[in-house]
Amino acid sequence: MSNARRGTTNGAPVRTEGLTKVFYDENRGEVRAVDRVDLTCRQGEILGLLGANGAGKTTTLRMLSTVLQPTSGRAWVMGHEVRDQPERVRASLGFYSASTALYPKITPRETLRFFARMNRYPARQVDERVEELVRRFRIQDYADTRVEKLSSGMKQKVSIARTVVHDPPVLIFDEPTVALDVLNAIELRQFIAQLRGEGKAILFSTHIMSEAEQLCDRIAIIHHGEILATGTLDELREATGLHYLEEIFVHYAQVDDPAQAAEEQLR
Amino acid sequence: MAPRQIWTLYIHEIRSALRERSILIGSILIPLVMYPALLWAGFAGVSFVQGQAERLTSQVAVHGLPVTHRALVDSIESNGRTVVIEWDDDPAAAREEVARGSLDLLVEFRTVADGAAALDENFQVAIYYNGAQDRSRGARSRVESAIETYRRNWIDTARRDLGIPNPVWADFAMARSDVATVEESTRFLLAMIVPFLTLIMVALAAFYPAIDATAGERERSTWETLMTLAVPRSHVATAKYLYVATFGAMGGLLNLAALTLSLRWILQPLAGADAQELAQGGLPLETLPIIAVGTALLGLFVAAGMLVFAVFARNFKEGQSMITPFYLVVILPAIFVQSPDIEFSVGLALLPVVNVALLLREAIMGSVPLLPGLLTLASMAVCVAVAVGFAQWVMRNEEVLLGSSQGGLWSFLKRRIGQGRAAA
Structure with missing residues (x-):
């Protein structure tokens, strides 16, 4: 990474500056899904993106992972700008969400090998890395069984292994526990905490307050596409004088009537 | 890469x-x-359908057949798959039968007016068939072929009787051959x-x-x-x-x-x-x-x-x-x-x-x-x-x-x- 790039990102693996995404909808016209978002995620940190459904969390993360192009603003991942060097950005991160499923017709071992190769893991070390993950995630027993025949818990393990197979310094988890049962959700959160211990920069989006409280080092509250506040839980408590994250969220989002807000969200 | x-x-x-x-x-x-x-x-x-169609017996009505040409009936029936019915009633009724499909064909003989033909006992044939019926089309093909063969033989006999040599007659012959x-x-x-x-x-x-x-x-x-x-x-x-x-x-x-x-x-x-x-x-x-x-x-x-x-x-x-x-x-x-x-x-x-x-x-x-x-x-x-x-x-x-x-x-x-x- 060049010094110039380090300067741009201030040394943080992930940084955004005025990141904006505007969609055009035939019925609603221009929709500002993400509005001038400034974020920074440091090494060895879990930054939680907390917001209701439709707040702009997924769109923000999709721009960071280069699936979507920003309408304006900039974002860097490991010093690579998302618009200028999308392949390098993608090689530097692992993306996990409910919409990133596995290929049903291939086996976990084939899956890991494919994603390692495509994400630029050194070719000679691919097999070694795959076997390491097979052991680490304890998937030896079904490593050569087609994914379509695995249980959802098994698939989840393979999916996480797929996300980290190229050993990326940045990881994005977009509402990862949304379709999981309690035990699998706990296991996933434990694994994410382990990754933080390994020095990864982790962006974690959720609408579940308790999850954000337990796992995140810092929390960014996003509502209607805008970041309303960012800080540690203690900082947010101090700033608002409120104890529970749910109350803090309602305070920032200025939601007087949650039922009415949910109705608006649906519209 | x-x-x-x-x-x-x-x-x-x-x-x-x-x-x-x-x-x-x-x-x-x-x-x-x-x-x-x-x-x-x-x-x-x-191939099967063709075979089945070929095995069917056709019912052919014949109306107005001149007595001197009775041998034509044998010629039509000689393939073994055609039964000739002498139709003495109104031919219009036979045409209706053909249209209904209960008869396959009507062969109506019309005599040529005296002096209008070079050969005595000459005749004209009108064939009524049902184009919507496979059996009728097949019968038409077979009967046409039989009449043509009979006609050729009858004219040949008449030629000999009139003393016309064959080479002169044969000038009008047509031959075909597939060269592929x-x-x-x-x-x-x-x-x-x-x-x-x-x-x-x-x-x-x-x-x-x-x-x-x-x-x-x-x-x-x-x-x-x-x-x-x-x-x-x-x-x-x-x-x-x-x-x-x-x-x-x-x-x-x-x-x-x-x-x-x-x-x-x-x-x-x-x-x-x-x-x-x-x-x-x-x-x-x-x-x-x-x-x-x-x-x-x-x-x-x-x-x-x-x-x-x-x-x-x-x-x-x-x-x-x-x-x-x-x-x-x-x-x-x-x-x-x-x-x-x-x-x-x-x-x-x-x-x-x-x-x-x-x-x-x-x-x-x-x-x-x-x-x-x-x-x-x-x-x-x-x-x-x-x-x-x-x-x-x-x-x-x-x-x-x-x-x-x-x-x-x-x-x-x-x-x-x-x-x-x-x-x-």
Whole structure:
């Protein structure tokens, strides 16, 4: 990474500056899904993106992972700008969400090998890395069984292994526990905490307050596409004088009537 | 780096596809087994129906038969499949019976007025048949043949009686002879069948892979996984394109191979003992490279076209409905090659798909005209490049990538044009 790039990102693996995404909808016209978002995620940190459904969390993360192009603003991942060097950005991160499923017709071992190769893991070390993950995630027993025949818990393990197979310094988890049962959700959160211990920069989006409280080092509250506040839980408590994250969220989002807000969200 | 990444993506697509039952059936099993089997069944069916029709006994009514020509009845009945009924009532009633189908034919004799004919006892015949009935058409053919033979013999006898020498009479004789060899006849038959089947096979074999590579990814929720790979999107599009084209061309070539190997078996119902001889005059070896190139070009073109339509689909059902019109348009040129009168001209050589169908036809017949042949290659190469470029452009679009685009290709183009105008 060049010094110039380090300067741009201030040394943080992930940084955004005025990141904006505007969609055009035939019925609603221009929709500002993400509005001038400034974020920074440091090494060895879990930054939680907390917001209701439709707040702009997924769109923000999709721009960071280069699936979507920003309408304006900039974002860097490991010093690579998302618009200028999308392949390098993608090689530097692992993306996990409910919409990133596995290929049903291939086996976990084939899956890991494919994603390692495509994400630029050194070719000679691919097999070694795959076997390491097979052991680490304890998937030896079904490593050569087609994914379509695995249980959802098994698939989840393979999916996480797929996300980290190229050993990326940045990881994005977009509402990862949304379709999981309690035990699998706990296991996933434990694994994410382990990754933080390994020095990864982790962006974690959720609408579940308790999850954000337990796992995140810092929390960014996003509502209607805008970041309303960012800080540690203690900082947010101090700033608002409120104890529970749910109350803090309602305070920032200025939601007087949650039922009415949910109705608006649906519209 | 790029070729290796594309290759890895390509192999990944192929591996998954080869484990998908619907693709295996549509792209490999049907071209390999089903169409040769269907052809055989079709020929056997036609042969069986013809055999059944030939065994039927026809009921033929005869009205006004001159006494001096009574031998004609024996002549008509001599084939053993015609029963003659002497009809003395009003012939209009017999015509109604023919129309109803209870009689197969009415043969009405009309005497020629005295002095109007060169020969005494000459007669005219009116045959009433029912064109909507197979049996009636068959009876007409047999009775016409019997009357013609009788007429010829009767006139010949009269000629002798009048002392007219045969050579003078024979000046009006007509002879016909087929100068085509068995090999040429077989090639003609194949030239009518093979381009038609190849077009269908290529389109059919590319059909499911095209949907699998696009709508299938969305339905399985693997599309976004694919979009997060550290490779340019153009590599993903190229690998998908090559995958669909491979299956399309493979379907066409497998079908050709299957047809070649099973030719004798397919022709057996039609040609019987001659099938061996006919089969030996099958696809000429020297034309196989041209046929292979033509099939590959078809695969490349059809794959690009199908991807352009299928990329808008969010699930298999949408994919099927979006591709089907293109599929029909692609196999439509098969009608062209079914007519031997259509010449492989320079103009037609510029028309995609039609040109390849005609190229295949000419190659099977044994001679490809140079200029139309070269123009076909050039025209198809340009079409493939344009179609691939267009497919890549469509697949780079964000709303298409995310599957949030409403409608198919036409709606997308309309929106793009609208946006362009608004921006201007």
